[in-house]
C-alpha cells in the first residue's frame with residue numbers, strides 16, 4: 001500500500017527551531033490530522049513536503065522512494081499537492097483553464113475548448129458542485145475557489161493532498177461540501193494530510209492525529225480512540241477546562257455608546273442596531289452576509305449611502321479610518337495580510353503603529369516605551385517569537401493574527417468601540433480561550449465590543465447578544481441565554 005513517511009525531519013530558522021526530528025507515516029485511504037499550537041511547525045512541515053523550503057535534516061519518503069525536489073512544480077508533477085489558504089490560482093482565468101493549466105487539451109494546434117469544458121464538467125459533477133466551468137475564478141466565492149484547487153489536484157491525479165487550514169474562510173455549509181470531497185478522495189485511496197485548529201473537524205474527518213508541540217512530534221493517536229480532552233492536553237500541555245463557563249464576564253452593560261440607524265452601503269441595506277458600553281454584541285451570518293461591510297462602514301473604510309451613526313449620542317460620519325480611530329473606534333480586520341499587517345515591518349513596528357504619535361519624546365520616538373508595549377502584547381497573546389524585531393512575515397499564521405490583536409488592544413489605544421472581525425481565525429485552542437477572556441476584559445472596562453465570527457459556537461457563547469445577518473440585512477437577534485446553533489443558523493440562511 002502507498003504511504004508517505006516523514007523521517008527525522010528538522011528545520012531551523014534564525015532563532016527558532018521550527019521542526020525537531022519529526023517522524024510519522026500517513027497511509028493511503030486515510031486522513032491524518034496535523035495538530036498543534038500556533039508556531040508548532042505544521043505549515044513548515046507542509047512547505048517541506050511541497051518543496052517550498054528545504055529541510056535541514058531528515059527525509060520525506062513516498063512508498064519507499066525518497067523525495068527530492070528542487071521546485072514545487074516538480075513536487076506537483078510527482079503527485080504531491082499542498083493546498084494553502086493563499087490561493088495559487090489565476091483569478092482572471094476561467095475555472096476550466098485553471099483546472100487544466102499546463103495541460104490544456106489541444107486540437108489542430110489550438111486549445112480544444114469543447115473538450116476542456118466537458119472534462120472539467122465531469123470533475124465538477126463527480127464532486128457534485130454547482131460551479132460553471134466557464135466562470136472566472138475571481139467571480140467565485142472563496143469556498144469554490146478552494147474547490148477549484150482541489151479539482152486541479154484531482155485532475156493531476158495527485159496521490160498526496162495536504163490541506164493547511166482549509167476551513168478558516170469557510171462557513172458550515174461550505175465545510176460540508178469540502179468534507180464530502182475529502183471523503184471521496186479518501187475512498188479513491190489518496191494520502192490526505194489535514195491541518196486545522198478546529199477540534200470538531202478533526203473528529204469529523206480524520207482517521208489519525210499527529211500532535212506537534214514546539215517543533216516536536218509529541219503524540220500520534222487514532223481518532224476514534226481519543227477524545228477532546230486528551231487531544232487538547234497533548235497539544236497545549238495542560239488541561240484548559242470549560243472555556244466558556246469559566247469566562248469572567250461583565251455583569252451589567254452601561255449606556256448606549258454606538259447607534260446605527262438605517263445604514264445603507266453598496267453591500268448592506270437598512271442595518272440598525274445599538275451597542276452599549278461594556279457590552280459584547282456578536283455578528284453571525286454566512287460568508288458574504290455583510291458583517292464585514294457593516295464594520296467597514298462604521299470605521300470610515302466604505303462609503304455610506306444613507307443612514308446615521310451616533311457615537312456617544314453625537315452624529316458621526318467618518319471619511320477615513322484615521323478619523324474613526326481618533327474618535328475611539330478600533331477595527332481588527334478579518335484579512336490580516338491585505339488590511340492589517342505590514343509584513344516586512346517588525347512585530348514592534350506593527351504593534352506600535354497606532355500609538356506612535358503618543359510615544360514621541362521631543363522629536364524622537366521613545367524606544368523603551370515601544371519595547372514595553374510590544375513586550376506586553378507578546379506576553380498577553382503568547383506570541384511565539386525569538387525577538388520583538390522579527391518581521392511579521394516570518395511568523396506563523398496564528399501568530400500574525402495575534403500581532404494584529406495586540407496592535408488594537410494595547411492599553412495606549414483609547415478605545416470606546418472595538419470591532420473584532422474573525423479575531424480567532426487560525427488561532428490555536430489554548431490561545432482562543434485567552435482571547436475570549438481578553439474580549440470580556442474590554443467589556444468590563446466599559447468598551448463596547450462588536451464581535452464578528454463565523455464560528456457559531458464561539459459567537460453564541462462569547463457575545464451577550466447575537467445579531468444575525470443574511471444578504472446585507474439583519475434577519476434577527478438572539479440573547480446569549482436563548483441562543484442555540486440551530487436558531488442562529490436558521491436566521492443566517494433565511495432568504
Ligand SMILES: Nc1ncnc2c1ncn2[C@@H]1O[C@H](COP(=O)(O)OP(=O)(O)OP(=O)(O)O)[C@@H](O)[C@H]1O
Nearest residue numbers: 013018038039040041042043044394395396397398
Ligand atoms: N520564513 C520564516 N522565517 C523565519 N521563521 C519562520 C519562517 N517560517 C516559519 N517560521 C517560524 O517557524 C515556527 C513554525 O512556524 P509554522 O508556520 O510552521 O507554525 P504553524 O504550526 O503552522 O502555526 P499556525 O498554527 O500559527 O499556522 C514559528 O516559530 C515561525 O515563526
Ligand SMILES: [Mg+2]
Nearest residue numbers: 042043396397
Ligand atoms: Mg500554519
